Amino acid sequence: MTKLLEVEGLAKNFGGLQVSADISMTLNAGDRCALIGPNGAGKTTFVNLVTGVIPPSAGTIRLAGRDITRLPAAERVRLGLIRSFQVARLFKSMTVREHLELAVLQRDRRTFRLFASVGKVAGLADEVAGLLDTMGLTQAAHTAVGSLAYGQQRLLEIALALAMKPKVLILDEPAAGVPHSESQRILDAIDRLPEDLAVLMIEHDMDLVFRFARTIVVLAQGRLLCSGTAKEIVADPRVREVYLGSRADAR
Amino acid sequence: METMFGIAVDGVAYGMILFIISVGLSVTLGLMRVVNLAHGAFAMVGGYVASYAAQTAGLSYGLALVVAVALTVLATLPLERLLYRRIYGSANELAQVLLTIGLTFVIVAGINYLFGPTLKRIPLPEMLTGTVELGPKAIPTHRAFVIAAGAATLLGLWWLLERTDFGIRLRAAVDDPAMAAALGIRTERLYLATFALGTGLAALGGVLGAELLPLEPYYAIRYIVLFLAVVAVGGAGSIFGSAAAALALGIVDTAGKYLIPNFGEFFFYAALILILFRWPHGFFKGRAA
Amino acid sequence: MTSVAERPDPMSDPVSRHTPPAARRDLGWIGIPLVAAVGLAAYWLLPDDLALLTRIAASALFVLSLDLVLGYGGIATLGQAAMFGTGAYAAGIVAVNWINDPFAMLAAGGIAGGGIALATGALILHARGLTLLMLTIAVGQIVQEVANKARDWTGGSDGLSGIDPAPVLGLFRFDMFGRTSYLFALAVLVAGLLVARRIMRSPFGLACRGVREDPLRISAIGGSPKSYLVALYAVAGVFAGVAGALTAVTSGIVGLDSAGFPWSAEALVMLVLGGTGRLYGAVIGTAAFMGIHHILAASDPFHWMGFIGLFLIGIVLFLPGGIASGLERLGGLLRRKEDRA
Numbered sequence: 001m002t003k004l005l006e007v008e009g010l011a012k013n014f015g016g017l018q019v020s021a022d023i024s025m026t027l028n029a030g031d032r033c034a035l036i037g038p039n040g041a042g043k044t045t046f047v048n049l050v051t052g053v054i055p056p057s058a059g060t061i062r063l064a065g066r067d068i069t070r071l072p073a074a075e076r077v078r079l080g081l082i083r084s085f086q087v088a089r090l091f092k093s094m095t096v097r098e099h100l101e102l103a104v105l106q107r108d109r110r111t112f113r114l115f116a117s118v119g120k121v122a123g124l125a126d127e128v129a130g131l132l133d134t135m136g137l138t139q140a141a142h143t144a145v146g147s148l149a150y151g152q153q154r155l156l157e158i159a160l161a162l163a164m165k166p167k168v169l170i171l172d173e174p175a176a177g178v179p180h181s182e183s184q185r186i187l188d189a190i191d192r193l194p195e196d197l198a199v200l201m202i203e204h205d206m207d208l209v210f211r212f213a214r215t216i217v218v219l220a221q222g223r224l225l226c227s228g229t230a231k232e233i234v235a236d237p238r239v240r241e242v243y244l245g246s247r248a249d250a251r
Numbered sequence: 252m253e254t255m256f257g258i259a260v261d262g263v264a265y266g267m268i269l270f271i272i273s274v275g276l277s278v279t280l281g282l283m284r285v286v287n288l289a290h291g292a293f294a295m296v297g298g299y300v301a302s303y304a305a306q307t308a309g310l311s312y313g314l315a316l317v318v319a320v321a322l323t324v325l326a327t328l329p330l331e332r333l334l335y336r337r338i339y340g341s342a343n344e345l346a347q348v349l350l351t352i353g354l355t356f357v358i359v360a361g362i363n364y365l366f367g368p369t370l371k372r373i374p375l376p377e378m379l380t381g382t383v384e385l386g387p388k389a390i391p392t393h394r395a396f397v398i399a400a401g402a403a404t405l406l407g408l409w410w411l412l413e414r415t416d417f418g419i420r421l422r423a424a425v426d427d428p429a430m431a432a433a434l435g436i437r438t439e440r441l442y443l444a445t446f447a448l449g450t451g452l453a454a455l456g457g458v459l460g461a462e463l464l465p466l467e468p469y470y471a472i473r474y475i476v477l478f479l480a481v482v483a484v485g486g487a488g489s490i491f492g493s494a495a496a497a498l499a500l501g502i503v504d505t506a507g508k509y510l511i512p513n514f515g516e517f518f519f520y521a522a523l524i525l526i527l528f529r530w531p532h533g534f535f536k537g538r539a540a
Numbered sequence: 541m542t543s544v545a546e547r548p549d550p551m552s553d554p555v556s557r558h559t560p561p562a563a564r565r566d567l568g569w570i571g572i573p574l575v576a577a578v579g580l581a582a583y584w585l586l587p588d589d590l591a592l593l594t595r596i597a598a599s600a601l602f603v604l605s606l607d608l609v610l611g612y613g614g615i616a617t618l619g620q621a622a623m624f625g626t627g628a629y630a631a632g633i634v635a636v637n638w639i640n641d642p643f644a645m646l647a648a649g650g651i652a653g654g655g656i657a658l659a660t661g662a663l664i665l666h667a668r669g670l671t672l673l674m675l676t677i678a679v680g681q682i683v684q685e686v687a688n689k690a691r692d693w694t695g696g697s698d699g700l701s702g703i704d705p706a707p708v709l710g711l712f713r714f715d716m717f718g719r720t721s722y723l724f725a726l727a728v729l730v731a732g733l734l735v736a737r738r739i740m741r742s743p744f745g746l747a748c749r750g751v752r753e754d755p756l757r758i759s760a761i762g763g764s765p766k767s768y769l770v771a772l773y774a775v776a777g778v779f780a781g782v783a784g785a786l787t788a789v790t791s792g793i794v795g796l797d798s799a800g801f802p803w804s805a806e807a808l809v810m811l812v813l814g815g816t817g818r819l820y821g822a823v824i825g826t827a828a829f830m831g832i833h834h835i836l837a838a839s840d841p842f843h844w845m846g847f848i849g850l851f852l853i854g855i856v857l858f859l860p861g862g863i864a865s866g867l868e869r870l871g872g873l874l875r876r877k878e879d880r881a
Binding site: 073074075077078083085089090091092093094098101102103105106107110111112113114115116117118119121160164 | 738739741742743744745746747749750753754756757758759760761762763764768771775
């Protein structure tokens with residue numbers, strides 16, 4: 001199996017405060033992995049470290065065998081490490097189609113063409129139509145994102161990530177803010193992602209996690225608590241303790 | 252040696268005028284985050300009022316100064332309520348630029364309508380026309396007066412901001428507006444008072460500096476770039492930053508005129524680009540932070 | 541960064557809510573032929589005002605360059621005249637010393653304007669807000685100061701005169717009535733509008749819109765916001781440089797004020813009068829501004845300043861999208877009435 005993302009001994013200190021410590025994990029092609037943990041477990045910090053938003057204090061990150069620990073965020077994106085955002089972060093006045101066009105053009109580094117017409121770039125229209133279809137957004141293609149329903153904005157977030165032909169896709173709470181009844185649409189879309197992709201989903205909603213994930217990684221207090229299949233995780237007493245314990249603390 | 256001394260005196264005096272006017276701009280920019288391009292127009296209004304008070308109404312220089320500052324503040328306070336309040340905050344910077352350019356145009360046109368396009372003077376009292384002996388050197392009394400006034404303004408502002416209740420609240424609001432509001436500081440009144448302070452300083456500088464920055468209707472447009480440059484280098488909201496930047500600009504500019512008449516301004520703006528490239532929040536703030 | 545033009549939420553803007561984006565773009569198609577038609581009509585109707593009309597056309601191209609920077613890139617600048625002045629001087633110097641073909645002069649202006657924009661943009665575009673405003677002003681002041689000191693080349697404060705362009709294409713002489721000047725300027729303006737429109741619908745234009753709305757999101761899809769802004773600034777610099785060169789060709793003289801702060805500020809005023817981010821808004825704004833100037837300044841230049849000042853305050857307070865948005869809103873209202881009928 002191809003190892004796509006390898007994280008070894010990743011750690012982050014803010015001043016004297018250790019927010020992540022000695023996290024190691026591997027994602028292979030085709031993995032569907034969920035990263036869970038109680039609030040404050042360091043999930044967001046982990047995503048920010050891996051995607052290059054903040055630099056790690058120690059450890060290495062490799063993408064498809066290449067050391068990317070010191071690369072800037074945009075460079076990691078170009079190499080195929082893509083994330084979607086927890087809060088939909090889109091260009092309000094652009095249409096759905098324009099978002100995908102921009103993402104595809106950016107991926108192919110064709111955005112510095114000054115005199116080409118977007119509508120006439122070879123292969124672009126077909127690829128965008130394919131993406132729209134995969135995500136069930138064809139009907140909304142010409143709608144400005146500002147007037148799009150929130151669930152559809154989440155779908156567009158995933159479509160944008162997909163448009164960049166990721167090797168590793170990190171979905172940061174893809175169903176956050178979407179009514180429970182509609183989260184199935186998001187899952188369906190995720191199901192249609194290319195099989196050889198490695199997907200890491202950060203999620204609170206256990207129902208969603210169990211429907212999506214083949215493997216689960218649990219973070220607690222900035223450390224890797226355990227990992228395994230969904231069944232193993234449910235049975236693990238440490239996981240119960242962490243979740244119940246943290247709830248008790250919160251009260 | 253004699254030239255160097257002359258440059259130093261003229262440069263410091265010029266710098267002090269720039270400081271008095273610019274620090275008003277710096278304070279309003281620091282607190283209300285408003286790029287007020289009409290600040291130069293406010294300084295000009297102060298100068299014209301003093302000129303009218305001294306020449307036509309026959310008031311003494313001192314009295315004309317007081318009247319000019321008071322009238323300018325009174326005349327501009329309604330503007331704070333009607334116009335400026337709508338454009339506070341750093342998100343409105345283009346609206347700020349346009350609105351204050353518009354206001355500047357209106358003031359320029361108004362000043363010309365009332366006073367005509369010719370140069371206006373504020374006659375100096377005899378007390379300020381001679382020279383004062385300073386050990387072996389003699390310096391023009393007016394320059395000495397301007398330098399003293401600038402130093403007094405610096406000390407006065409320092410006292411106001413560091414030692415008074417108003418200053419404490421103002422600094423709190425600059426550091427953290429949300430927190431200040433939560434602590435019950437009434438930002439509306441604070442903004443009004445700060446606006447008045449800024450305008451008053453502009454008017455003061457406009458009157459004191461009339462010998463160095465001559466009063467004519469285009470004054471408002473001609474010198475605003477200088478005032479902005481001082482604030483940009485000094486850092487918004489920093490009193491000592493403004494003073495240092497103004498003195499540096501005053502001395503460099505004056506030295507440029509005496510010594511290398513060719514490239515004075517060029518060097519100043521080149522330095523400004525390099526400084527802002529390295530310290531985008533101003534030389535003095537950038538270093539402190 | 542929020543500009544006046546984008547401040548109204550797209551949701552609350554009646555035009556974007558009631559017309560699909562495609563229809564809105566079609567409205568843009570009318571703009572350029574309309575400019576050409578009105579420009580030609582003015583040639584027949586106002587034969588005595590060709591000098592003014594020529595200045596309007598050249599200035600509109602300059603304001604268009606500012607629209608690229610501000611309306612499409614969201615960069616607030618008070619130093620666009622640096623590129624205009626550089627282009628004007630480059631064209632003038634080329635014409636006086638080497639070659640006076642008008643197209644060669646435009647090319648020289650465009651290259652010079654684009655070059656200076658590329659060089660200074662790379663240096664200053666990391667900044668934001670007041671710092672960026674100051675930096676753009678400083679660049680303008682430096683260009684002006686260099687032009688002032690390099691007397692041998694630029695004529696210093698006397699201005700660069702003696703520019704005598706050759707006939708256009710070797711056929712049309714620049715006549716004393718300014719007919720050739722005006723038609724030449726109008727043609728360059730329309731060509732400029734077409735090119736600008738093309739660029740803004742290109743992949744590059746799409747990316748620039750993205751940067752204006754959310755630079756961080758552009759980074760997240762692997763793009764570099766600063767390199768887009770620098771490239772856009774350089775492209776706009778080419779337009780400004782060509783506009784400067786066009787002024788040099790049609791007026792035969794280049795002065796120091798062509799690079800000055802007031803000219804940058806005036807361009808900003810004209811653009812906002814017309815409306816940002818629409819291209820033809822630049823033309824409307826310039827025509828309105830300079831037309832009113834011409835009428836009012838005939839009596840007293842200060843009357844005009846007062847009028848434009850009040851107008852500007854009114855625009856900021858009541859019509860943040862400029863004249864063009866007012867027209868579009870009116871158009872939107874009319875269309876809705878038709879729908880109901």
